[in-house]
Amino acid sequence: MKKLALTAVLTVLVGLVAISVANTAEQAKETYKIGVVLDITGPASSLGEPEKQTLGMLAEELNAKGGINGHLIEMILYDNEGDEAKSLIKAKKLIEQDKVLALIGTSQSGTTMAIVPTVTAAQIPLVSCAASWKIIRDPETKKTREWVFKTPQSDSLAVTKIFDYLQKKGVKKIAIMSVSTGYGDSGRAELQRLAPNYKFEIVADERFAPTDTDMSAQLTKIKGSGAEAVICWAIRDPSAVVAKNMKQLGMKQMLIMSHGVATKKFIELAGDASEGIILPAGKLIVADLLPATDPQKKVLIDYRNKFEAKYKTPVSTFGGHAYDAFTMLTDAIKKAGPDQKKIRDELEKVKGFPGTGGIFNMGPDDHEGLTKDAFMMVTIKNGNWELVK
């Protein structure tokens, strides 16, 4: 018993010494803390993982250059496992415990929505990597949320781009295939909302679960519906199954996908069924094909080369969202200093910033800052991306 007590006392003492040693090794200038919550594990891990990698790379790079105005940045990153409750706990920890200046994250709309009330109450700027417009605008009051920004292009932009294209091709009847997740749902809602503006008739509106292994039944129904084009709104993996199923069914309709599939991995998963698919995509995946005059080209190629050299895996648009979030946020901190209100104001003043997702022009009423020009229509030919002329 005495031995045990002695050991305990000793352990505590050693611990205290260690802590005080750590404290004396302080940097000359106080660090800037940036909090990050991402869906690194769990169902959205294919979004969270490249985002985490990108942020890690960028933070390292920035600190190697001497940080922001001589202040090193300390990035504190937590995984919410795709769970709303955990997302909230982590955000609170970052705000209250770690006292971060600003937040980046999360990867999905649901997990971001869970922390929006908290960051608003705590008055901490948040740059989200999730797409839904509900993140930046209250769906009830239609007011812009003061403290929340996002970098991914909104679905309405992608839908507009697709509809412009279909109208040019003279399509009249369309069919929707959407996945029953937040992503698929908001895409579907936009498609339904904007279709009348283009005088499109929605002849079929089918849904499937993200875990489904076969969508032939839904596609068979579409096959018989007289649709001229099928618009599939889903994240990467189930979209690949839709492409394969369409090929198996011998369907000749035009297949349009959402920007959610814009990664090389999609082509790998769908195999030769991916040939001829058309989709709106951020410019990241077609950076090489862009004219030299494009203001984004340098940023895109730069990011891609660095990322692929470091992680030996292809870039994805999701990593790009994190890139934009990090770059805009650190720029804002550079101008504003460690003051949350000023950082927020600076984020709102971003103009003409060339990111991976497009040219950002924020405003008091626009916390997304992108237009439909953020997208290019691309197609897949011989296992590679090609611009649609």
Added chain:
Amino acid sequence: MEWYDQLLQYLITGITTGAVYALVALGFSIIYNSTEIINFAQGEFVMLGSMIAVSLFPLLGVPLWVAVILAVAITALIGLIFERLAIRPVRNGSVINLIIITIGGSILLKGIAVLIWGKESRSLPAFTSTEPIKFFGATLSGQSLWVMAGTLLAVILLHYFYEKTITGKALRACAFNRKAARLCGISVERMVLFSFGLSALLGAFAGVLITPITYTAWDAGTMLGLKGFCAAILGGIGSNPGAVMGGLVIGIVESLSAGYLSSGYKDAFAFLILLLMLYLRPAGILKKKLEKV
């Protein structure tokens, strides 16, 4: 597309998915027969089979069929190890305990898969040509023919195995009466071990058959496992022909309800059919009556 062509197409789709469910359900049934355990890790065997095949095929550069056979064999081995490490020590635990152990096993296997293969999805090329084949007014892919043929082959081999071989007969004896089987000199332990290997093998086989149609990832087995479980119960747990029937019924119900009712509620229909059946006929389609003892 005429209505009958459409119906035919739904049926083809349903049978293809149903065949995969049937293989998974057979795995449940085999283990249940020798142990009365529901193995919630069955879906993970499916995932492991396809994951191993995917990594053997392009990485080692072996021919596809070699990769498939190796993957199935390795997964069977994993099934054996799983039984030895996780099941045997607690064979006589309560139903709740065993359910939780196999759920724990399924989470563990998923965790291992993430460590080995990461979280990215992968796919296999089709076994043969990917051009769709015309079949009356409907179409089917070469791979769905493979799935159907593979399932049929597995069912026939399994039947032969159970009826004609000593081991198969011993397994049946264990299912019928474990105590009596032991008295006849059958090593029940060996049979339990064997049944885990066999059902892992079937699961892995289902996995490699379906991967070219879809894709696979660390979590791809969970839903297949649940559907297979449904199928096994629907057919009357422990009955092999029942498991196959249950699988096909669920596949077809899903496909028809997606086609004619509501695609969003497709999975719900599968489970509702199951619930309805449990209420009306708790022992499954093919079993006569649940004896209370």
Added chain:
Amino acid sequence: MKRDWGIWLLLCAVVFGMPLFIRSPYYYSILIFIAIYGIVVLGLTLLMGYAGQVSLGHAGFFGLGAYFSAILTVHLHLNPWPAMGIALIATVLVAFILGIPTLRLRGHYLAIATLGLGVVLQIIFKEELELTGGPSGMGGIPYFHLSSITFSNDRKYYFLCWIFLIILYGLSINLVHSRIGRALRSISQNQTAAGSLGINVSWFKLLMFGLSAGYASLAGSLYAHYLTFVNPSPFGFMASVKFMAMVVIGGSSSLWGALLGTALLTSLPEFLAVLEDYEMLVFGAILILVMMFAPKGLAGIFSWIYQTIRNKVKKQDAPAG
């Protein structure tokens, strides 16, 4: 019984003493989730540990509570308190209707039936877009308020949730040590013998099913009014498995064990954040190992330690006395 109330008093003391030591809303939010999940797990313990029934679908009832509360307050602008009450009654009703045929089943059949219920409920949350907002969920759920107090900050919400938990815990202790509690325990040990003593086995099972659904519903309402946002993803199969794991790791035949299990599984990942990719591996391994070596969970281990120490003390006392 005395020991149960002793632990209850200790819990009260900890709950009301805690705010003296912690300031950060971060810790409060962890504690709030422990209380919310704890309520679900308490109900599930009554069902699993005392009535001997498995449920793999309790996240569905948790979700029903959350969604009823959300829909009633957002669409019908009801005050959160009555909404919570209506949610409770509605969920229990649903559980009764679904439970009548389901609970005839035993063992694996019951497991798959409850699993199916859970899956179907989650699909309904996803598909009824008008009502639930679909997979993207619905926000703007109001906070609870009591005259001038609004339960919007973590400290206040902490007290609210834990007071709920303490009351429900107390009621559960009463229930366990009553005629009904004895009937339940006898059912879980030997259904046939219980029946031959005149205990209506299926009625008591149904009662527990409804009661545990009611607990889950209350927890769901507390969840909804805390996050002010609900979406279908926290109410799926994996959530049901986690709830069950909390029951089992804590020790299914002990109420305080269940709370311990909840606290451990909710807070452990916070302290083991380094695990990340290993987390699933560790979680799976823990489940298997606990079932193998301590089938009565943590409560079983603690009781064993307690007994051993008491026996030792007795032995030491013996020569002196």
Added chain:
Amino acid sequence: MLRLDEIAKSFGGLKALDQVGFQVQPGEILGLIGPNGAGKTTLFNVISGILHPDSGKVFFREQNITGLATHQIAKLGLCRTFQNPAIFEEMTVLENLMAGYHLQGRSGFFSAILKPPWERKEERSIRERAMEMLSEIGLKGSAQAGAGSLSFGKMRMLELGRALCSHPELLLLDEPAAGLNHNETEELAEYIGRLRSRKITIIVIEHDMSLVMDLSDRIVVLDQGRKIAEGAPKEIQRDPAVLKAYLGEEDWIKSLRR
């Protein structure tokens, strides 16, 4: 008191009970004997509602109870014990008995969770009555012991005591003396004899022939699911059909002749 009409029950192809019928008079002790596998326990399961017969009817106090659930039958005043004592091992001895008083209690769900004074009073009275029963069956010293820790003989007594708590009018005892030593058997016989004076009707399955012959007023013999004899102990001992049924079981014959 109890009337069985042509009860039949089969498992798979095996006829466990084949047109069995007899009556039990109030206050009587009826012995039910027969070789292993004769269908005695199956018959108990049918009477107590654990199994439902394929055909035939069971009347208890002129009321048709065929197809009723176990607990409904118990409520009418019919209670039983099991071949392997079905005590609740993870409860204390006292709690086992208190569970036996289930039908005597009135407290429902809301009174259970809210514990109003009358509920406390009821609990106290049940506890007191259970303590009385404990001393009656000679287990007073182990009230707080885990029931699973009792010796086999005490488990049997506990189960019997628990069955009596519900004040049954008809008691079914399934091999109450199996596994008991000589002293315990004698104690048991004496106790069962005392029950007779309380006007409890008893049907007892027993392999200990001297016990069953001493106790019973009448005896029914089953063999391979059929009733082959019925009558006073003396008659049964000489019945050729009974002797034939027990042929080859020397010990049995010896005990029958004794």
